[in-house]
Amino acid sequence: MNPVDSVLSLVRPEILALTPYSSARKEAVADGARPEPSRRVWLDANESPKTPAASLPSEASAKDGRLNLNRYPEPQPAELVALLAALYGVAPAQVLVTRGSDEGIDLLLRAFCRAGQDAILATPPTYGMYAVAAGIQGARLVTVPLVRERDFALDADAVLAAVRAEPAVKLVFLCSPNNPTGRLLERSAVLRIVRELAGRAVVVVDEAYVDFSGAPSLAAEITAHPNLVVLRTLSKAYGLAGARVGTTLAHPAVIGVLQKIIAPYPIPTPVLQAALAALTPDAQAAARESIRTLVAERTRLAAALAALPAVKKIWPSDANFLLVAVSDSARVMAAGRAAGVIWRDRTKDVPNTIRITVGTAAENNATLEVLSRV
Numbered sequence: 001m002n003p004v005d006s007v008l009s010l011v012r013p014e015i016l017a018l019t020p021y022s023s024a025r026k027e028a029v030a031d032g033a034r035p036e037p038s039r040r041v042w043l044d045a046n047e048s049p050k051t052p053a054a055s056l057p058s059e060a061s062a063k064d065g066r067l068n069l070n071r072y073p074e075p076q077p078a079e080l081v082a083l084l085a086a087l088y089g090v091a092p093a094q095v096l097v098t099r100g101s102d103e104g105i106d107l108l109l110r111a112f113c114r115a116g117q118d119a120i121l122a123t124p125p126t127y128g129m130y131a132v133a134a135g136i137q138g139a140r141l142v143t144v145p146l147v148r149e150r151d152f153a154l155d156a157d158a159v160l161a162a163v164r165a166e167p168a169v170k171l172v173f174l175c176s177p178n179n180p181t182g183r184l185l186e187r188s189a190v191l192r193i194v195r196e197l198a199g200r201a202v203v204v205v206d207e208a209y210v211d212f213s214g215a216p217s218l219a220a221e222i223t224a225h226p227n228l229v230v231l232r233t234l235s236k237a238y239g240l241a242g243a244r245v246g247t248t249l250a251h252p253a254v255i256g257v258l259q260k261i262i263a264p265y266p267i268p269t270p271v272l273q274a275a276l277a278a279l280t281p282d283a284q285a286a287a288r289e290s291i292r293t294l295v296a297e298r299t300r301l302a303a304a305l306a307a308l309p310a311v312k313k314i315w316p317s318d319a320n321f322l323l324v325a326v327s328d329s330a331r332v333m334a335a336g337r338a339a340g341v342i343w344r345d346r347t348k349d350v351p352n353t354i355r356i357t358v359g360t361a362a363e364n365n366a367t368l369e370v371l372s373r374v
């Protein structure tokens with residue numbers, strides 16, 4: 001079987017056979033109507049002919065200074081897809097824009113896992129949504145813990161052994177840099193898992209925090225490995241968590257499967273405007289500068305935290321947060337709350353740890369000030 005057919009053989013048969021909903025705008029775009037939207041008479045989608053008087057303002061799109069919210073958006077806005085493809089170094093056909101990368105996780109579960117039959121593998125402690133999305137879909141969760149003694153490194157041998165022992169595993173979720181531990185997973189170990197599971201399982205590498213690592217993305221490997229999927233997001237380094245713009249990067253055949261099950265109009269027009277504004281050359285340069293500042297603050301914060309008696313250990317971080325061991329996480333969290341500084345208690349993942357997001361210099365000073373008093 002060729003590599004593309006072998007990855008498609010992992011998809012739920014009923015999804016492969018499904019005729020997807022064909023929205024008005026999708027058909028119009030397929031017919032080539034998109035390039036001159038204002039020169040057409042749009043009577044295909046039962047929309048209102050007018051945008052509300054109180055509609056959101058727009059400098060870019062509408063003649064009268066208002067966003068055309070009366071119109072359904074393009075299902076996958078071509079301009080945004082092209083910008084994201086360039087940002088992530090892939091072809092537009094390898095891109096699916098979603099409502100946050102959380103939607104990418106959900107779509108993958110629904111496309112590959114049959115309820116009550118299939119399973120996913122995750123490597124705790126890790127991002128909780130893999131298990132939740134599996135629970136929603138009725139997929140079983142197989143776990144292979146990261147190796148705590150080696151700063152939560154990936155155990156590739158154990159992952160491969162677990163998948164071989166569990167034919168039900170269709171998706172392997174690897175988070176790199178991992179949340180909440182903060183470290184990049186070793187690239188060669190991830191690629192070995194991808195190679196050895198070709199035709200057997202899809203490996204999903206969640207790179208929500210990779211912009212803070214200085215390491216190259218695995219997106220460039222997608223062309224060579226149809227069973228590799230990479231998740232990216234504008235929520236972290238690009239500051240757009242409130243807009244919900246995630247990207248699933250995969251072989252066009254896999255993107256085609258996910259296109260069948262995604263909601264007809266996932267990217268609202270105001271979200272599109274926010275994303276386009278965040279991806280202009282100037283905005284991208286500003287984002288890169290913010291990343292540099294944040295990484296310098298991460299180093300400063302880690303060094304200053306290490307000197308505090310309340311802090312027992314700080315794990316090395318390639319992300320925009322630090323996992324910190326303290327003697328009593330509940331007490332530390334209470335002190336933070338009392339001072340109006342909110343961290344995240346990760347005790348359920350790693351006993352007596354808190355996860356501290358790296359903020360502005362002033363916010364990081366607030367963290368240091370509170371923790372110096374505990």
Ligand SMILES: Cc1ncc(COP(=O)(O)O)c(C=O)c1O
Nearest residue numbers: 100101102127179208233235246
């Ligand atoms: C590892 C990881 N993946 C994905 C997400 C979700 O990101 P998004 O805002 O793109 O849905 C998060 C959010 O915290 C995360 O930590």
